[in-house]
Amino acid sequence: MQTIADPEAGPERSALSATNGSVPDTAFRVLALASGLLVLVILALIAITTTQKAWPVLSKHQLDYFFSTDWRPNEQHFGILGFVWGTVVASTIGIVLAVPTSIGIALFATEVAPRRMRRTITTVMDLLASVPSVVFGLVGFLVLKPRLQNWYQALGRWCEGIPILHNVFGTGSSGTSLLTAGIVLAIMITPIITSVTREVFDTVPRNDKEGALALGATRSEMITGVVLPHSSGGMAGAVMLGLGRAKGETIAVTLLIGGVSNPQITVNILGPGDAMPSAIARNLQEASGDFRAALIGLGVTLFVITMLINLASRRIVGVFDQRLKGAS
Amino acid sequence: MSLDPNQPEEEDPMASDSSVQTSEPRPAAPAGSAHDATIDLTGVLHEQARAAESASSVVFDVAGLSVYYGAFQAVRDVTLSIAWNEITAFIGPSGCGKTTVLRCFNRMNDLIETARVEGSLRYHGVDLYDPKVNPVEVRRRIGMVFQKPNPFPKSIFDNVAYGPRLSGVRSRAELEDVVEEALRSAALWDEVKDRLKRSALGLSGGQQQRLCIARAIAVKPEVILMDEPCSALDPVATLRIEQLMQELKADYTIIIVTHNMQQAARVSDRTAFFTVDVDTSTGDRTGELIEYDRTERIFSQPADTRTEDYVTGRFG
Numbered sequence: 137m138q139t140i141a142d143p144e145a146g147p148e149r150s151a152l153s154a155t156n157g158s159v160p161d162t163a164f165r166v167l168a169l170a171s172g173l174l175v176l177v178i179l180a181l182i183a184i185t186t187t188q189k190a191w192p193v194l195s196k197h198q199l200d201y202f203f204s205t206d207w208r209p210n211e212q213h214f215g216i217l218g219f220v221w222g223t224v225v226a227s228t229i230g231i232v233l234a235v236p237t238s239i240g241i242a243l244f245a246t247e248v249a250p251r252r253m254r255r256t257i258t259t260v261m262d263l264l265a266s267v268p269s270v271v272f273g274l275v276g277f278l279v280l281k282p283r284l285q286n287w288y289q290a291l292g293r294w295c296e297g298i299p300i301l302h303n304v305f306g307t308g309s310s311g312t313s314l315l316t317a318g319i320v321l322a323i324m325i326t327p328i329i330t331s332v333t334r335e336v337f338d339t340v341p342r343n344d345k346e347g348a349l350a351l352g353a354t355r356s357e358m359i360t361g362v363v364l365p366h367s368s369g370g371m372a373g374a375v376m377l378g379l380g381r382a383k384g385e386t387i388a389v390t391l392l393i394g395g396v397s398n399p400q401i402t403v404n405i406l407g408p409g410d411a412m413p414s415a416i417a418r419n420l421q422e423a424s425g426d427f428r429a430a431l432i433g434l435g436v437t438l439f440v441i442t443m444l445i446n447l448a449s450r451r452i453v454g455v456f457d458q459r460l461k462g463a464s
Numbered sequence: 465m466s467l468d469p470n471q472p473e474e475e476d477p478m479a480s481d482s483s484v485q486t487s488e489p490r491p492a493a494p495a496g497s498a499h500d501a502t503i504d505l506t507g508v509l510h511e512q513a514r515a516a517e518s519a520s521s522v523v524f525d526v527a528g529l530s531v532y533y534g535a536f537q538a539v540r541d542v543t544l545s546i547a548w549n550e551i552t553a554f555i556g557p558s559g560c561g562k563t564t565v566l567r568c569f570n571r572m573n574d575l576i577e578t579a580r581v582e583g584s585l586r587y588h589g590v591d592l593y594d595p596k597v598n599p600v601e602v603r604r605r606i607g608m609v610f611q612k613p614n615p616f617p618k619s620i621f622d623n624v625a626y627g628p629r630l631s632g633v634r635s636r637a638e639l640e641d642v643v644e645e646a647l648r649s650a651a652l653w654d655e656v657k658d659r660l661k662r663s664a665l666g667l668s669g670g671q672q673q674r675l676c677i678a679r680a681i682a683v684k685p686e687v688i689l690m691d692e693p694c695s696a697l698d699p700v701a702t703l704r705i706e707q708l709m710q711e712l713k714a715d716y717t718i719i720i721v722t723h724n725m726q727q728a729a730r731v732s733d734r735t736a737f738f739t740v741d742v743d744t745s746t747g748d749r750t751g752e753l754i755e756y757d758r759t760e761r762i763f764s765q766p767a768d769t770r771t772e773d774y775v776t777g778r779f780g
Contacts, residue, residue: 251577347614347676350570351627351683352604361626362616 190433193426201433207398214430216437218399222314222409226393227382229318229405230325235375238329246337247359258334265327273388276320281392285311288406306404315405317393321385325378332377336370337363372453380442386413412438521548523687523717524569528583531564531573538564539751544736551709551718553728556738561751562721566689569719570606571599607680611692613672615664620656623664623675627683642682650678651708670701674708690720694727706731725775728759735762737771
């Protein structure tokens with residue numbers, strides 16, 4: 137009662153509430169800034185420490201480390217290009233197989249399937265995305281590999297004598313190969329790409345879709361004319377997410393890629409190879425000295441490649457969006 | 465303007481008289497069905513005169529049309545005819561089903577999985593809901609302009625060329641002709657002719673809506689359905705669209721849904737008044753057509769008191 141009647145209480149109270157309001161606000165701002173900076177700090181620390189550990193080998197071999205396929209740890213010679221090749225080929229196979237499949241599933245789930253079925257597909261895909269990669273690796277090793285071995289041999293025989301094809305599908309495969317790793321990677325990343333693209337397709341405005349249909353577009357014309365262009369950025373993001381997972385995937389690839397000790401650049405995708413993360417996982421325990429540094433260098437290289445691909449894709453998506461909107 | 469509130473007052477005895485005669489929820493008969501005995505005499509004479517001059521002018525003949533979403537009946541028993549080269553306005557309060565009915569005319573309701581249509585909707589005598597009728601074909605003949613301008617995120621040219629390209633026009637010269645013609649018809653050509661390659665999203669809201677009209681015209685439809693085409697626009701842009709509709713009337717039959725009564729009074733030749741009937745036991749809200757007549761009659765001497773209450777602003 138007294139405070140309400142007191143004429144000085146008004147301004148005093150409002151002044152008090154103003155400070156009260158700004159303290160949590162400042163605290164929040166500081167916290168948000170700190171969290172944002174933390175990301176950069178962690179990134180920088182990772183880059184610095186790993187590069188530092190890899191430095192002895194990097195400084196000794198210099199460019200030869202990156203551009204030589206000569207990997208002979210016993211003779212202290214380290215060239216990683218064969219591993220880079222294995223990673224690139226297996227991931228590319230994975231992406232090439234997974235992207236069309238994923239887009240197909242996502243389109244079916246958003247545009248074609250009856251409503252009840254949509255929910256089932258979504259749930260199943262999300263469950264698949266949560267299966268640990270070692271399980272995929274085991275399934276690939278125990279189920280796929282023995283079957284693929286026969287198919288590979290048949291394929292190799294069939295392609296014999298046909299130019300190019302007989303190089304790509306060479307003979308003499310045991311079932312563990314770049315292709316096998318690629319296939320299992322495709323199975324692993326399909327749920328991720330599907331899940332993201334499905335959500336992107338869901339954000340296409342109903343208004344835009346109806347606009348196309350009202351002009352007499354069929355469902356497929358509406359999809360190619362409205363849904364896909366509208367989703368190009370998000371789809372590229374989904375592919376990048378899948379590619380990131382494929383490049384970094386260790387355990388399933390280790391089980392299936394063949395694990396040769398000195399991988400070479402070969403177009404024979406039925407032959408064995410090795411990938412960068414697999415090489416690290418397989419050897420780091422026994423490695424010491426320069427060998428250890430060379431393995432850490434593999435990690436640094438993978439890190440850099442990933443960043444470059446992300447930057448490039450961001451640029452590509454930007455250009456694509458501009459062209460799409462006709463703002464050229 | 466026929467919206468003058470004094471006019472219905474003067475004609476009050478007539479209006480109440482006719483409302484007794486048409487107390488059943490059937491609408492007053494439109495052109496082409498003047499044999500309906502329940503409409504008032506002046507109406508009959510008027511309609512007979514119209515029917516004589518345009519006997520074959522019915523584009524759509526709707527009879528007993530009901531729309532369901534699952535078990536829920538959204539619109540009940542709509543019967544009306546849409547006349548050739550006229551602007552027909554659907555007015556009524558929110559939830560009265562006017563948009564739902566409009567979207568039956570180009571089978572847009574097909575996109576809603578649970579939607580179901582009963583009754584008949586004939587377009588030049590062909591039942592649009594006949595299983596043999598291809599909805600894609602229907603939508604090429606019956607264009608639609610939406611509430612929110614929805615240009616594609618493409619260039620202005622590509623927006624207008626979208627429809628013709630769907631129908632297989634590939635030649636650049638031909639496309640350029642179609643695009644120019646459509647943009648001219650939509651009164652947009654002079655504003656955009658120098659930036660056809662620029663994004664359509666850079667246009668103002670009113671320009672975007674006229675672009676959408678141009679896009680609809682470019683497929684050369686017979687009918688243009690407009691679903692509250694001005695509700696997202698400012699008064700100046702609204703006026704442009706209304707003028708445009710008057711120009712388009714010469715070549716197209718237009719049906720417009722609007723919740724702006726003045727707009728209906730300004731632009732339309734005929735007006736259908738819908739309202740919502742609330743089932744007191746279930747709470748279901750079902751739209752129904754109360755009255756359909758020439759616009760000046762709807763706004764000056766409506767046959768039904770519910771129409772009168774609505775157009776005079778007593779109910780809203």
